Amino acid sequence: MQVVNMSDPVKLNITKIGLESALNADINGVEVKLAKIKFSTNRFASVPNDPRTTLTNVVHESAISAGGTSIEQNTLRLFTVVNSASAYDIGSIGLYTEDDVLFAIASVETGVLLKIMPRISFI
Numbered sequence: 162m163q164v165v166n167m168s169d170p171v172k173l174n175i176t177k178i179g180l181e182s183a184l185n186a187d188i189n190g191v192e193v194k195l196a197k198i199k200f201s202t203n204r205f206a207s208v209p210n211d212p213r214t215t216l217t218n219v220v221h222e223s224a225i226s227a228g229g230t231s232i233e234q235n236t237l238r239l240f241t242v243v244n245s246a247s248a249y250d251i252g253s254i255g256l257y258t259e260d261d262v263l264f265a266i267a268s269v270e271t272g273v274l275l276k277i278m279p280r281i282s283f284i
Contacts, residue, residue: 163219171254171275172267173265173266174207175210175211176212176213176265176270178263179258180210192199193258194259195256195258196224196257197224197257198225198256198257199221199254199257200253201217201251202251203252203253204269204272205252205253207267211266213266214242215255216255221245227239228240239256240284242283244280244282247277248276251275252268253269254268
């Protein structure tokens, strides 16, 4: 089983609906507020402008606890604390807005994107 090195950042691809949400917010003078991360056991190839609007097989959900952006590096950094009673091999994660729009996703086609272990807080 292939496991992504846990020190490597998870690279998210903005979904089609996430991009549309951001563009509409910009046009209307409002903000897109990112609120939560959902963890799924599904595996697939995530691509920029992904047509998915939701993740299936979600096994855990957690609120974003901190974050920020780096304009110079074109980077968004998010932090969440995951506390689970069960162990899971996560194949994909979804970043959702406060309106439950799937803004961005990251996934692996094979192996494990990350592991959630029981009774161990994961950031």
